[in-house]
Amino acid sequence: MKSLTDLTFDNRFARLGDGFSTAVLPDPIAEPRLVVASPAAMALLDLDPSEADTPVFAELFAGHKLWSTAEPRAMVYSGHQFGVYNPRLGDGRALLLGEVVNAAGEHWDLHLKGAGQTPYSRMGDGRAVLRSSIREFLASEALHALGIPTSRALCVTGSSTPVWRERQESAAMLLRLAPSHVRFGHFEYFYYTGQHERLQELGEHVLRCHFPQCLEQAEPYLAFYREVVERNAELIALWQAYGFCHGVMNTDNMSILGITFDYGPYAFLDDFDANHICNHSDDSGRYSFSNQVPIAHWNLAALAQALTPFVSVEALRETLGLFLPLYQAHYLDLMRRRLGLQSAEDADATLVERLLQLMQGSAVDYSRFFRELGNKAAAEALARLREDFVNLAGFDAWAADYRARLEHEEGTQDERRTRMHAVNPKYVLRNYLAQQAITAAEQGDYAPVRELHAVLTRPFDEQPRLERYAERPPEWGKHLEISCSS
Numbered sequence: 001m002k003s004l005t006d007l008t009f010d011n012r013f014a015r016l017g018d019g020f021s022t023a024v025l026p027d028p029i030a031e032p033r034l035v036v037a038s039p040a041a042m043a044l045l046d047l048d049p050s051e052a053d054t055p056v057f058a059e060l061f062a063g064h065k066l067w068s069t070a071e072p073r074a075m076v077y078s079g080h081q082f083g084v085y086n087p088r089l090g091d092g093r094a095l096l097l098g099e100v101v102n103a104a105g106e107h108w109d110l111h112l113k114g115a116g117q118t119p120y121s122r123m124g125d126g127r128a129v130l131r132s133s134i135r136e137f138l139a140s141e142a143l144h145a146l147g148i149p150t151s152r153a154l155c156v157t158g159s160s161t162p163v164w165r166e167r168q169e170s171a172a173m174l175l176r177l178a179p180s181h182v183r184f185g186h187f188e189y190f191y192y193t194g195q196h197e198r199l200q201e202l203g204e205h206v207l208r209c210h211f212p213q214c215l216e217q218a219e220p221y222l223a224f225y226r227e228v229v230e231r232n233a234e235l236i237a238l239w240q241a242y243g244f245c246h247g248v249m250n251t252d253n254m255s256i257l258g259i260t261f262d263y264g265p266y267a268f269l270d271d272f273d274a275n276h277i278c279n280h281s282d283d284s285g286r287y288s289f290s291n292q293v294p295i296a297h298w299n300l301a302a303l304a305q306a307l308t309p310f311v312s313v314e315a316l317r318e319t320l321g322l323f324l325p326l327y328q329a330h331y332l333d334l335m336r337r338r339l340g341l342q343s344a345e346d347a348d349a350t351l352v353e354r355l356l357q358l359m360q361g362s363a364v365d366y367s368r369f370f371r372e373l374g375n376k377a378a379a380e381a382l383a384r385l386r387e388d389f390v391n392l393a394g395f396d397a398w399a400a401d402y403r404a405r406l407e408h409e410e411g412t413q414d415e416r417r418t419r420m421h422a423v424n425p426k427y428v429l430r431n432y433l434a435q436q437a438i439t440a441a442e443q444g445d446y447a448p449v450r451e452l453h454a455v456l457t458r459p460f461d462e463q464p465r466l467e468r469y470a471e472r473p474p475e476w477g478k479h480l481e482i483s484c485s486s
């Protein structure tokens with residue numbers, strides 16, 4: 001275990017130079033205080049959890065102190081926002097402080113979000129509010145606990161610095177960890193500005209640091225692209241299977257590592273709704289829940305365009321064509337497991353599809369359905385769940401087919417429950433739970449956000465005194481409008 005002040009830095013991205021990022025120092029926020037820290041994320045840096053209680057912790061992660069070997073930089077990138085190309089974005093309110101190397105030799109980017117203005121701030125104030133910092137913290141750690149690839153969150157630091165959004169709020173900083181902060185939009189920036197030498201330097205950096213296995217292939221860039229396609233197929237399958245709606249799938253919010261990245265107005269579905277739009281500013285529903293699959297494909301096509309200096313269009317097109325079948329195979333595999341099925345049969349896809357159609361419009365709680373389905377013997381569980389559906393004849397037909405399908409499976413009811421509970425979370429990050437924790441934190445009470453974080457790190461376990469976190473949302477909590485402002 002290390003102390004906070006002995007972290008070892010190796011700033012590979014910073015060494016790419018000024019064409020890729022700009023040196024900027026963090027602008028501290030006043031009267032910093034630790035809101036919440038993640039011991040599991042601290043372990044990635046070999047930090048003892050007790051380090052979070054030291055005064056220097058909040059000072060470092062509120063921009064008041066800096067390691068002498070950190071090299072804070074704002075990265076430049078561009079990207080397609082809501083389908084429209086924006087030629088210049090970049091870290092407008094976040095800084096890559098540096099890359100920490102842990103005892104296992106892994107590099108972790110330390111990315112401080114809300115660190116003040118940079119050359120890429122455009123009209124923005126460079127700040128992040130407490131509300132959005134807590135939302136990103138909770139989601140990062142909750143998705144990780146569900147087994148969904150994601151950037152991680154080390155801590156949130158609050159302050160007395162005022163920030164103006166729709167109302168006055170307070171500034172906070174989030175320390176994000178990821179092996180890389182390179183986005184699809186990084187490649188697009190160098191491609192569309194015609195800086196093809198820098199595009200190649202970026203590509204070589206990414207291959208060397210994050211995809212070394214591709215360097216052994218005949219066409220390293222094609223192998224890299226194929227891996228990005230494969231990782232995204234897996235990632236989006238997990239989002240769809242677990243009811244996670246990202247909300248702002250712009251290409252600047254897509255990580256080249258295939259991890260969930262840049263959390264904004266995201267949501268886990270409460271009642272199942274394929275057309276759910278979690279971003280209040282997304283008028284056309286471009287990023288609705290079911291559109292996440294075609295949008296991921298669209299974003300991968302945008303990345304392919306930026307790789308055309310290195311790979312033939314035909315090869316890129318063929319590789320992009322792998323996305324949908326790979327996605328469908330992963331998705332079906334995940335949904336089979338959620339239904340307690342171990343074997344694969346051709347009719348399973350229809351069984352899943354019919355279930356979702358019945359859920360649509362019935363106000364069936366998506367997460368609770370699967371958890372309850374595994375709780376008891378199938379007949380008993382289905383009899384209870386039936387009460388939630390509107391189309392009873394349709395549900396009865398589905399339930400009969402599902403029970404017949406279970407007959408083809410081996411193992412006891414107890415084994416099925418264990419299997420299903422290991423993949424069907426009891427606790428998910430519902431918007432209303434995040435909102436309750438935020439309201440308390442805004443009044444200076446951090447106990448609720450800390451407790452919610454702790455509950456979400458064990459989503460599959462029964463946590464007897466904390467059952468209230470698994471309840472259906474109250475009526476007010478189902479219709480929260482989450483805007484892009486953060």
Ligand code: AMP
Pocket residue numbers: 089090091092093094120121122123124125126127128248253262264486
């Ligand atoms: P996001 O919607 O958070 O993915 O951000 C899109 C772009 O706007 C990125 O370039 C951000 O750095 C920038 N941005 C968002 N909020 C602010 C802010 N308050 N100040 C400066 N830049 C911002």
Ligand code: MG
Pocket residue numbers: 252253262
């Ligand atoms: Mg972003």
